[in-house]
Ligand code: HDD
């Protein structure tokens with residue numbers, strides 16, 4: 026049996042893990058959705074086929090993240106979602122449209138298919154934008170002044186570009202031929218925008234929050250924190266060079282940009298997490314103030330300890346089954 | 358102007374009513390798929406594979422709708438009922454958490470293998486993936502129904518500082534109404550899936566599909582329905598007895614009993630009136646309600662007047678209950694008559710096929726009616742005796758809730774139409790498609806944008822429903 030304070034740390038860790046998993050996994054499939062061409066049905070089919078076996082499980086990480094917030098920090102859950110009620114609603118509408126369009130586009134009658142393709146793209150875009158917007162609002166402590174909204178908008182664009190970037194590198198890994206070359210080009214373009222986006226958001230964040238500024242730039246911290254942005258920038262540079270090389274020889278190392286992208290996401294997330302720890306709602310509520318009763322959390326802990334590694338294992342299995350370049354979309 | 362509380366209730370009811378439609382089909386449909394797949398593995402008769410292939414597509418579509426509406430559900434608790442989690446979150450949270458951990462990931466991951474992996478994994482593993490998805494959907498039902506039942510009949514907790522603290526998890530999970538509700542809902546799902554399979558197969562037969570597959574699925578579905586419909590009436594009866602013990606005010610509303618009476622009649626029809634606290638136009642069978650509920654023709658049934666201010670609105674509970682039971686009895690009749698005819702003549706006359714087509718989604722109506730009895734019958738509480746709906750409500754601005762409600766309603770309405778339309782398009786396409794597959798030595802299937810699909814679709818499109 027753990028005490029309440031330890032449980033708060035354990036559960037915020039689990040929640041962090043699920044948010045990160047979600048951002049990476051649903052990030053790439055939302056990215057693929059946003060990049061869907063409306064004038065090239067063959068490419069669209071291959072792109073959708075590349076995420077077909079995964080999108081549902083990817084989205085489940087969101088359910089887990091929001092569930093853990095609800096279970097472990099109920100006060101933070103209602104505070105956050107009350108403040109973000111409308112963007113959350115729009116995000117859900119986006120996810121609904123995207124999720125169902127994925128299936129309808131293959132099964133509806135022929136004349137309706139272009140509409141479903143468009144809804145698929147639109148839904149992905151709506152979900153990505155609102156997620157970025159919510160992240161921005163959350164980070165600036167639900168600041169409803171003009172500068173607060175501007176920051177949230179910036180974050181909306183930054184996150185969408187980051188998703189497009191990871192989506193494009195996913196396609197570089199999973200596709201061949203013309204589509205792969207096209208994806209490399211897109212990856213390069215979105216890489217630049219994503220880099221600018223992440224850099225601006227981080228810088229603005231520091232300026233907005235003097236507390237965080239102090240946290241990053243005081244002595245012992247700076248030693249192990251500074252590597253984060255430096256390594257991040259280096260990874261962006263390496264990814265760019267790799268993409269350049271792949272343009273000439275797309276056969277070797279096509280998976281590397283995607284891998285680097287995962288690292289970039291992880292580092293950015295770690296930076297963000299460090300900035301706000303131990304707050305669960307920035308500047309308002311710490312994890313220790315918001316945590317639920319130990320009777321409840323201990324009960325869930327036992328299960329989580331066994332089940333989460335199992336989930337990771339069979340997720341890995343599923344990625345192994347579908348390893349390699351995608352084939353045409355065949356149901357069953 | 359509607360207030361936030363009322364809007365939140367309407368929104369919650371809309372969302373959950375929409376959500377439940379799809380799991381109700383998928384929970385049992387997946388077990389049917391597993392059955393088809395295992396029969397194929399055993400007999401190598403391609404007919405089972407055709408049945409599997411047709412129904413797995415419908416399964417995938419239904420599943421997708423269940424998933425997206427479910428994700429919305431998981432946000433609802435926090436956004437519209439913050440008081441719910443603050444008061445009973447220590448019980449509700451872990452149960453929801455276990456549902457995500459033990460069910461959702463399992464379903465979602467193996468669904469990928471089930472739908473897209475048939476060429477990539479050995480046949481045994483593919484059958485196993487189907488089995489895991491079926492197990493996963495049933496686990497979802499297990500956890501969520503455990504929570505819902507706990508909200509009806511809460512046990513295993515104490516209240517500390519105004520907050521519910523769990524003391525005995527076994528008592529919470531296996532609370533008094535849970536076993537009854539779990540089996541009643543599972544069988545409801547199986548009945549819903551049976552009538553869907555029977556209805557769509559009948560539709561294909563009516564449209565001149567003379568292949569073996571729809572005949573065979575019709576037979577399987579009706580056989581299941583013949584066994585399950587009476588079983589459901591039996592479980593429902595037990596469920597009612599359990600409710601009488603734990604929630605007598607709900608039973609009083611279901612039966613329309615105002616004054617506590619001995620030898621209460623079973624009302625077939627009546628118009629309950631809460632103003633006068635009596636029924637108009639009663640038509641009933643003397644003593645039958647007492648006989649059913651207490652197994653004694655003169656048994657006592659507590660009336661609503663003993664629960665003034667603490668009983669649910671009578672009309673919706675009373676009518677919904679009659680819709681469910683009425684449909685349940687009608688389903689028994691339809692299942693037995695059609696199955697016996699099929700047994701005797703080896704085919705069904707067109708009018709029977711038409712009845713089955715009309716009944717395709719009857720399970721939905723019975724299921725929703727059943728849930729309305731259960732849920733409205735618990736009012737004014739959300740958690741019986743612990744928390745009322747009003748205490749749980751949010752204080753978000755009503756305009757925001759009105760906007761989200763309007764958006765959900767529009768999207769859900771559109772999706773429901775698209776879903777029903779697409780199911781029938783798929784059925785019509787199947788009438789055509791397998792002939793082509795047969796010719797091409799059951800070519801795997803048709804790629805999305807090939808000319809074959811295009812021609813086929815033109816054909817399908819130009820015939821009306
Ligand atoms: C295909 C669906 C279906 C069919 C044919 C029936 N039911 Fe049902 N019923 C449900 C689907 C359902 C349900 C949706 O699954 C409910 C809602 C919550 C629950 O526990 O089950 C339900 C609830 C429910 C309740 C309320 C329990 C409570 O919460 O207190 C009772 C007493 C019955 N049923 C009894 C019956 C009887 C006597 C039937 C006889 C024909 C019957 N049901 C047919």
Ligand code: HEM
Pocket residue numbers: 366369370373374377438441501502504505725728729732733736738739746
């Ligand atoms: C799945 C089928 C279900 C349907 C069709 C359904 C329907 C409804 C309806 C109509 C209400 C409003 C009752 C009223 O306000 O008079 C309600 C309330 C509620 N139900 Fe359910 N319900 C279902 C299942 C569940 C489950 C599984 C849970 C819990 C996990 C649940 C939790 C609640 C809660 C928290 C409320 C409170 C809101 C309120 O009382 O208005 N419901 N439900």
Ligand code: HEM
Pocket residue numbers: 081084085088373376377379380381383384419420421422423424425426427428429430431461462464465493494495497498501502542
């Ligand atoms: C208020 C209560 C409910 C909540 C919060 C909820 C939440 C969810 C969520 C988040 C999903 C998506 C899971 C995924 O990503 O794979 C889902 C799907 C599902 N839910 Fe619900 N749900 C509720 C009520 C119910 C009820 C009453 C049942 C069954 C009796 C049910 C059975 C299922 C099943 C079987 C699925 C899998 C998808 C499908 O089969 O369509 N849920 N639910």
